[in-house]
Amino acid sequence: MGPQHPMTHGLWTLKVKVDGETVVDTVPDLGYIHRGVEKICESRDFTKITTYCDRLCYASANTWAHSYIYAAEDLLEVEVPARAEHIRVIAVELQRIASHLMWLGAFCPDIGNLTAFVWCLREREMMMDLLQELGGSRLHYNFPRIGGVKRDLPIGFAMRARAKLNLFLDRIQETEQMLDESTVFLVRTQGVGYAKPEEMVNHGVTGPNVRAGGVNYDIRWAHPYSVYDELDWDVSVERPSIKGADCYDRYRVRVDEMRQSARMCLDALDKMPGGAETHYSEGDPMILTKARERAEEGKTGFHHFEDSRGESMFYLAGGGEQRGKHPYRISIRSPMFITIPYAARCMIGHKVADIPAIMGSFDPCIGETDR
Amino acid sequence: MEDWVVFRTWVGDLTQMIAEATVGQTRFHEYSDGVASVMTESIMAVTVFATIMGTILALLWIERKFFARIMDRRGATMALRSLWVGEGGQHADWYDDLPFGTGKPIRWLNNLLNEKAGNASDYETVHRTKDRGYHGVWWLLPGMIQNVADGMKFMTKEWMVPAKADKFIFEVAPFIIITSTVMIFAFIPLSSNIYSANPELSLLFMMAIFGIAPFGVFFAGWSSNNKYTLLGGIRSAAQLTAYEIPLLVTILSLAVISGSLNIIEIAEFQITSGVWNIFLLPLGAALFLITMVAEVERIPFDMPEAEAELVEGWWTEYGGMRWGLMFASEYLRCYAACLLFAIFFLGAWEMPFGDTITGIIPNQDLILGAIGVGLIGLAIGLRSEFPVLLAPVPLVFISVIPPTAWLLFKAWFMFAIFVWIRASLHRIRSDQILEFGWRWLLPLSLVNLAIAFWLRLSIWQGGEWPLLIPGLITAIALILFIILGMDEDKSAMEGRTRPYSVYTKSKGPASPRSHDR
Numbered sequence: 001m002g003p004q005h006p007m008t009h010g011l012w013t014l015k016v017k018v019d020g021e022t023v024v025d026t027v028p029d030l031g032y033i034h035r036g037v038e039k040i041c042e043s044r045d046f047t048k049i050t051t052y053c054d055r056l057c058y059a060s061a062n063t064w065a066h067s068y069i070y071a072a073e074d075l076l077e078v079e080v081p082a083r084a085e086h087i088r089v090i091a092v093e094l095q096r097i098a099s100h101l102m103w104l105g106a107f108c109p110d111i112g113n114l115t116a117f118v119w120c121l122r123e124r125e126m127m128m129d130l131l132q133e134l135g136g137s138r139l140h141y142n143f144p145r146i147g148g149v150k151r152d153l154p155i156g157f158a159m160r161a162r163a164k165l166n167l168f169l170d171r172i173q174e175t176e177q178m179l180d181e182s183t184v185f186l187v188r189t190q191g192v193g194y195a196k197p198e199e200m201v202n203h204g205v206t207g208p209n210v211r212a213g214g215v216n217y218d219i220r221w222a223h224p225y226s227v228y229d230e231l232d233w234d235v236s237v238e239r240p241s242i243k244g245a246d247c248y249d250r251y252r253v254r255v256d257e258m259r260q261s262a263r264m265c266l267d268a269l270d271k272m273p274g275g276a277e278t279h280y281s282e283g284d285p286m287i288l289t290k291a292r293e294r295a296e297e298g299k300t301g302f303h304h305f306e307d308s309r310g311e312s313m314f315y316l317a318g319g320g321e322q323r324g325k326h327p328y329r330i331s332i333r334s335p336m337f338i339t340i341p342y343a344a345r346c347m348i349g350h351k352v353a354d355i356p357a358i359m360g361s362f363d364p365c366i367g368e369t370d371r
Numbered sequence: 372m373e374d375w376v377v378f379r380t381w382v383g384d385l386t387q388m389i390a391e392a393t394v395g396q397t398r399f400h401e402y403s404d405g406v407a408s409v410m411t412e413s414i415m416a417v418t419v420f421a422t423i424m425g426t427i428l429a430l431l432w433i434e435r436k437f438f439a440r441i442m443d444r445r446g447a448t449m450a451l452r453s454l455w456v457g458e459g460g461q462h463a464d465w466y467d468d469l470p471f472g473t474g475k476p477i478r479w480l481n482n483l484l485n486e487k488a489g490n491a492s493d494y495e496t497v498h499r500t501k502d503r504g505y506h507g508v509w510w511l512l513p514g515m516i517q518n519v520a521d522g523m524k525f526m527t528k529e530w531m532v533p534a535k536a537d538k539f540i541f542e543v544a545p546f547i548i549i550t551s552t553v554m555i556f557a558f559i560p561l562s563s564n565i566y567s568a569n570p571e572l573s574l575l576f577m578m579a580i581f582g583i584a585p586f587g588v589f590f591a592g593w594s595s596n597n598k599y600t601l602l603g604g605i606r607s608a609a610q611l612t613a614y615e616i617p618l619l620v621t622i623l624s625l626a627v628i629s630g631s632l633n634i635i636e637i638a639e640f641q642i643t644s645g646v647w648n649i650f651l652l653p654l655g656a657a658l659f660l661i662t663m664v665a666e667v668e669r670i671p672f673d674m675p676e677a678e679a680e681l682v683e684g685w686w687t688e689y690g691g692m693r694w695g696l697m698f699a700s701e702y703l704r705c706y707a708a709c710l711l712f713a714i715f716f717l718g719a720w721e722m723p724f725g726d727t728i729t730g731i732i733p734n735q736d737l738i739l740g741a742i743g744v745g746l747i748g749l750a751i752g753l754r755s756e757f758p759v760l761l762a763p764v765p766l767v768f769i770s771v772i773p774p775t776a777w778l779l780f781k782a783w784f785m786f787a788i789f790v791w792i793r794a795s796l797h798r799i800r801s802d803q804i805l806e807f808g809w810r811w812l813l814p815l816s817l818v819n820l821a822i823a824f825w826l827r828l829s830i831w832q833g834g835e836w837p838l839l840i841p842g843l844i845t846a847i848a849l850i851l852f853i854i855l856g857m858d859e860d861k862s863a864m865e866g867r868t869r870p871y872s873v874y875t876k877s878k879g880p881a882s883p884r885s886h887d888r
Contacts, residue, residue: 006679021602021801110679112670112798118442184671184797352602353800356679 003032007356009106010366014344014355021352026344030337034370041330046072047146049327054140056332057368059102060308061140062095062131064368067305069144070225071314075301075327076146084148085227086272090161091134091143093261093268097168098127099308100208100254100261103363104175107251110356111188119175126164133157158269165262176255189247193346193358196244203342206335207310209362212238212253213245219306232267233260247361254363309363310335334368376773379415379564386410416557416567423556426779427699427706430786431518434702437787441794525695533595533688540594545693547587552700554580555707560635562720562774574632578622581666584704585611588668588675592685603684606801607675610665613808614672618662620816621655624823625715628652638719644834647718650841651826653848655819656716658812660788663708665804667701669789671796672804679798705789706782713781720774 002013013029037056041049053068054061066088073080080088105120128138133154135141143150179185195205197213210217218235220228236256238249301316313333343362347355390407394400467474532538558577560566570576585607592604626632628651629640641647649656665672676684686694713719799807830840 001680006682108797112673112677112679113794113796115442115794122443178795182796184799187799187803188797351800351802353674353677353680353798 028344057365060099067312071303078147107360110360194244204338212249233264250361336369419567528691530691535596537594544591551583595688599681603675614662614665617812617816621658624820627823646836649716667704670793709782709785720778
């Protein structure tokens with residue numbers, strides 16, 4: 001199946017060995033859209049890498065950009081104003097909702113329902129509008145800056161965001177009812193694609209996929225960065241059956257996470273401190289000066305980040321001789337690169353018809369996988 | 372109520388007259404009856420075919436618009452409702468331009484809908500996401516011409532046969548599917564007087580023809596020489612065994628309850644005995660609906676073409692007008708299924724509450740009188756401020772609607788239900804439909820057959836049904852439906868015991884290439 005197949009959600013191949021309709025063996029074949037982002041970044045300014053990070057995953061651009069920004073700030077020892085941190089949380093959580101809606105919208109056609117797809121995209125549209133107000137474009141926002149964000153919230157943003165988030169919380173119930181009360185949906189998702197929590201931990205699967213298996217590991221909660229520890233929210237963890245997490249668990253945990261993200265956004269809007277200090281001015285000499293200093297010391301910057309699909313990590317090595325403005329080396333940990341082989345293993349023993357359901361439920365994104 | 376459109380009789384008289392006047396005057400005059408008969412049958416066949424082909428546009432329209440309405444899509448797909456609910460802050464006002472104030476009831480309906488189900492939101496900011504009005508020309512019935520455009524596209528496309536396909540079978544398969552589909556309509560009556568053929572055992576004949584197309588699907592899938600089409604074709608054959616038997620047993624129960632294997636007699640029996648079959652055999656209606664959805668291969672039973680895993684299933688390799696015709700034949704089969712449901716269970720071409728409504732009019736033979744009364748009512752209703760006064764008007768006009776139109780309305784209604792099913796359900800797996808078919812549908816259809824025997828042998832005494840029994844059966848069915856609809860095992864969901872976990876197959880052997888190394 002692949003590289004051009006409706007199941008793939010991107011560009012990759014899943015070699016499937018079947019016995020009749022039963023899957024006997026699977027081999028994922030990745031790397032079709034390797035762009036060498038890590039190498040490109042070595043010749044770019046620290047401040048100019050954000051756009052490349054946006055393009056790691058088109059469904060979840062903001063989380064990847066922020067993921068890089070926190071690592072860069074760790075390297076450059078930049079302090080961020082509290083208001084900027086709140087705005088970042090809002091941007092990231094709105095993006096997480098949009099990404100999960102995109103996931104749900106892609107997962108339901110995989111098992112045959114187009115209605116949920118259109119409903120999810122309708123609600124994603126609201127999130128896109130809000131993110132457009134922040135970043136100026138609809139897919140790749142280039143919103144965060146080292147030391148802050150691009151610009152302050154637009155006038156009236158809080159009012160619009162509250163209205164849309166409340167409407168979203170209403171509407172997601174409708175989608176949830178249509179899926180949860182449909183026996184056909186339950187038949188297709190429950191008991192399909194069991195993933196054992198201990199196996200997932202051993203393979204390094206993170207994010208909603210591992211939380212669906214009952215592992216209470218969310219970076220925002222375990223190693224809180226930004227202002228996540230000040231906000232009012234809960235980690236969404238499923239209680240799976242003894243056999244492990246199935247597709248239904250992975251669906252539930254994402255729907256619950258969307259709710260928590262909306263709650264987080266609303267709370268961040270309430271708790272946001274006043275003031276206009278949202279960023280260092282553009283081309284701030286301090287950042288570049290610091291970069292040169294850090295590079296001479298040969299130090300590194302590093303950050304875990306809770307991406308929409310799991311734990312993303314950026315590892316930056318300082319510039320070194322003559323290259324103070326550029327990172328010497330950059331390394332990206334993609335959660336889906338680690339999850340896809342495990343997801344392919346989960347399919348063994350199931351039917352061919354379950355392949356899209358299982359693969360879809362793990363939320364693959366090939367942009368970040370191939371980097 | 373009298374069926375006043377005795378079309379077949381008119382055509383018969385006309386052809387008889389023509390034959391008498393032409394052939395009857397020559398030395399072949401003894402063949403004039405035969406000529407008249409051939410002409411009658413040809414005209415009837417063409418009439419039925421043209422009616423079906425003409426009205427299938429309604430089906431396509433429902434498929435697009437009703438589906439889009441459920442899915443809440445934006446743009447011109449929203450046509451029907453957005454015609455009267457002017458959305459996005461712009462209120463529709465085309466009804467004000469209608470002559471003689473006929474737009475008044477529409478304005479009233481518009482205001483009512485805007486009030487009850489409109490998109491007026493407290494938040495101006497969410498208006499953009501709710502603005503999905505149609506801003507085009509309303510009288511074009513937006514979207515209708517799309518079908519013509521699609522047809523043109525199919526016709527201009529190249530016809531290609533894959534190099535490794537079995538060319539002969541690959542070419543023959545579409546013809547099997549299309550011809551068998553069109554043949555179904557030879558036996559579907561559009562009213563007691565409009566039909567193409569009426570053999571004594573038309574029910575058996577038609578179901579036999581209905582079962583041919585899956586073989587064409589199987590041929591198409593196998594001959595394409597492609598892994599996806601092969602899987603699709605085999606799925607189609609496997610599915611056939613699961614639903615065809617319950618379907619035939621359900622239809623047998625209809626034959627039992629009506630005492631006939633003729634479709635027209637089954638339809639007439641419901642009219643003469645006074646009760647539609649859906650009130651006598653609600654279980655049978657449900658089974659017929661489910662098996663018919665499987666028969667026409669729509670979601671949730673469209674595994675043969677499952678686009679997520681099999682790309683497009685058995686018709687992956689087809690293109691051009693052959694694909695278009697096969698797609699059209701899929702809708703024709705849908706139409707046949709809807710028409711059959713209406714004929715078998717919804718009283719065929721009988722007007723709902725027909726006797727009551729026509730009883731209101733003192734002299735029901737006077738159609739002109741009825742129209743006159745209706746016009747007077749219309750005039751009074753339009754002059755007054757309250758469009759509610761117009762309510763009796765359709766009641767009067769309704770009595771002169773020909774029975775064929777009622778049958779088509781019922782079929783369209785059924786198709787709307789088909790679309791509703793498609794919009795709200797997912798695709799089930801092929802092993803699950805086999806399990807469902809053998810463990811549930813077949814036993815239930817036997818129960819349904821037993822009920823039919825009981826009703827026919829011990830309840831029906833000839834003439835009309837005693838009204839208590841269908842009422843009781845309908846009440847029981849409704850209560851069961853509601854209970855089953857509410858059936859949600861909360862504790863199971865909470866405890867994650869997975870009530871629907873049907874994982875029966877053990878894991879396959881791991882190969883040396885497995886990722887365990």
